[in-house]
Amino acid sequence: xxxxxxxxxxxxxxxxxxxxxxxxxxxxxxxxxxxxxxxxxxxxxxxxxxxxxxxxxxxxxxxxxxxxxxxxxxxxxxxxxxxxxxxxxxxxxxxxxxxxxxxxxxxxxxxxxxxxxxxxxxxxxxxxxxxxxxxxxxxxxxxxxxxxxxxxxxxxxxxxxxxxxxxxxxxxxxxxxxxxxxxxxxxxxxxxxxxxxxxxxxxxxxxxxxxxxxxxxxxxxxxxxxxxxxxxxxxxxxxxxxxxxxxxxxxxxxxxxxxxxxxxxxxxxxxxxxxxxxxxxxxxxxxxxxxxxxxxxxxxxxxxxxxxxxxxxxxxxxxxxxxxxxxxxxxxxxxxxxxxxxxxxxxxxxxxxxxxxxxxxxxxxxxxxxxxxxxxxxxxxxxxxxxxxxxxxxxxxxxxxxxxxxxxxxxxxx
Numbered sequence: 001x002x003x004x005x006x007x008x009x010x011x012x013x014x015x016x017x018x019x020x021x022x023x024x025x026x027x028x029x030x031x032x033x034x035x036x037x038x039x040x041x042x043x044x045x046x047x048x049x050x051x052x053x054x055x056x057x058x059x060x061x062x063x064x065x066x067x068x069x070x071x072x073x074x075x076x077x078x079x080x081x082x083x084x085x086x087x088x089x090x091x092x093x094x095x096x097x098x099x100x101x102x103x104x105x106x107x108x109x110x111x112x113x114x115x116x117x118x119x120x121x122x123x124x125x126x127x128x129x130x131x132x133x134x135x136x137x138x139x140x141x142x143x144x145x146x147x148x149x150x151x152x153x154x155x156x157x158x159x160x161x162x163x164x165x166x167x168x169x170x171x172x173x174x175x176x177x178x179x180x181x182x183x184x185x186x187x188x189x190x191x192x193x194x195x196x197x198x199x200x201x202x203x204x205x206x207x208x209x210x211x212x213x214x215x216x217x218x219x220x221x222x223x224x225x226x227x228x229x230x231x232x233x234x235x236x237x238x239x240x241x242x243x244x245x246x247x248x249x250x251x252x253x254x255x256x257x258x259x260x261x262x263x264x265x266x267x268x269x270x271x272x273x274x275x276x277x278x279x280x281x282x283x284x285x286x287x288x289x290x291x292x293x294x295x296x297x298x299x300x301x302x303x304x305x306x307x308x309x310x311x312x313x314x315x316x317x318x319x320x321x322x323x324x325x326x327x328x329x330x331x332x333x334x335x336x337x338x339x340x341x342x343x344x345x346x347x348x349x350x351x352x353x354x355x356x357x358x359x360x361x362x363x364x365x366x367x368x369x370x371x372x373x374x375x376x377x378x379x380x381x382x383x384x385x386x387x388x389x390x391x392x393x394x395x396x397x398x399x400x401x402x403x404x405x406x407x408x409x410x411x412x413x414x
Contacts, residue, residue: 002119005046006030007037007063008081009056017050020108034058035304038066041073047122048115049073053082053089057304061096065269068097069276075125077118079111095243141175141256142381145278147263147271149294153286154317154342156180157349159262160189161360161369162282165376167225168361168395170384172257175218175226179245179274180264181237184230190221191356197229198245199236206247211255214248223361226256242269249274257381267301275305280379281312285334287324292333299334312336313379318344340375343368364398373399 004026006017014030021028029044031037034055041049049067053060060080067073080093083104093101099118102111146159159176167174178184178198187194196217204213218226228248231237253259261274275281281302285295295314302312316338318324331337345359345368352359360369377385377399389396 001025001027002047003027003044004029004115005037005040005044005049007032007034007040007049007051007055007060009033009052009054013052013081016108017111020112024112032056034060034063035306037063039306041067045072046076048077048079048119050079050081050111050115053080053084053093061092062269062272064093064096064098066272066276069273075122077115077122079114079118081106141253141259142379143253143259143261143274143278144379145261145263145274145281146284147275147281147298148284148291149265149298150286150291151265153284153291153319154349155265155284156185156189156262157352158282158284158315158317158342158372159260160186161358161372162376162379163225163258163260164221164223164358164361165373165395166258166260166380167223168393169373169376169380169399170257170389170396171224171391171393172384173226173255174224174258174260175228175252175256177228177249177259177261178230179261179270181230181240182234182264184262186227186262187219187229189353189356189358190225190227192219192221192227192229194229194232195219197231197236198240199231199233201244201248202231202236202239204244206241206243209244209247209251211251214251221361223358242273245270246273272305275302275307278311281307282315282379283312284315284317285330286317286319287327287330288320289325292325292330295334299336309336313339315340315342315375317342320344321346339378340371342371364395370398370402374402 004021006014006028008014008030009032018028029040031040034057037051051060051063064078064080067078077099078097079100079102080098081102081104082089090101100114102114146155148155163174163176176186178186181198196219200217218228220226231240263271263274283295283298285291314336316327316330321344327338327341348359348366348368359366360372363369373395
């Protein structure tokens with residue numbers, strides 16, 4: 001018996017479709033919000049999904065996009081219901097990944113006929129898929145997302161130094177993506193030219209992207225870190241579609257061991273995709289009320305998106321010398337522990353910004369650099385952390401020596 005998941009906030013449609021479908025042998029599950037629908041999909045594993053566009057929390061378009069990102073729902077038929085009847089609305093449904101688009105009001109018989117067609121097509125597709133052992137998985141870079149809803153507290157500085165830390169620890173291909181399209185500063189912080197940026201893809205269709213084209217916009221820092229810089233003008237930024245960025249990430253991820261995404265201070269489509277697929281989310285906060293409020297709002301959104309708490313790492317950056325909110329009170333307010341505390345080092349930071357010289361690369365002996373380097377090790381892939389490299393890098397040796405020193409100190413204490 002086919003299982004149907006209905007995501008619709010109008011109870012009348014629940015009743016109408018349940019009344020029409022159940023006598024035909026369908027099992028119907030109904031949810032009122034997009035978030036509840038996404039949760040139900042993980043449990044129910046429906047044969048077909050029907051979602052309204054206008055839901056109380058997230059749109060049906062966003063529900064469809066998130067389902068399509070999950071391989072388990074890549075081929076599950078999705079029908080979008082809407083009271084909006086323009087061609088643009090219909091195209092938006094298909095661009096989100098829907099298989100069909102039905103306008104309200106509709107006749108149940110029409111919906112059932114379309115459902116049967118989609119279910120039959122899905123069954124034929126399943127039969128056509130190859131059986132037997134799964135192919136060897138393609139390498140996928142460990143993806144780290146730097147995110148904050150409060151600008152001006154050092155997110156890009158953290159992204160740059162953390163990326164260099166990963167590159168220098170493992171001598172592994174590492175890429176920094178500056179996705180703050182309207183005001184990205186990562187190239188400036190690395191003192192790299194802006195000859196090529198995301199803006200060079202403005203007139204390239206997503207399906208035309210390939211690795212060679214993306215490599216042409218990558219610039220490399222003297223540390224070996226690769227960067228794709230944000231566009232130089234807002235006009236260019238507006239011309240880069242979320243589909244282009246999504247396609248680019250899909251091409252780039254198998255080419256690297258680590259990718260660090262410096263995200264904009266929002267929850268746009270690209271931000272959500274990166275957050276959804278990231279191995280860890282590093283959320284930066286400053287010890288002041290407006291930053292804590294923004295962090296609380298972000299954490300609430302992460303919860304609604306069903307992100308595991310362990311996926312989120314909070315970094316507290318002391319951006320001013322006095323009158324800061326205490327760490328323990330911040331942790332209580334956020335309901336989340338702080339993983340890393342960065343000290344107030346204004347002279348180092350100003351010099352680093354003005355000269356485009358990352359502190360970790362140029363001053364590895366500074367306490368700030370040591371903290372970032374240890375944090376980079378903490379965030380590294382388990383396969384890297386499990387054993388000593390055949391040829392340890394100077395960065396790895398520094399981290400290891402600090403670990404030994406800390407362990408000896410703890411042994412003396414006990």
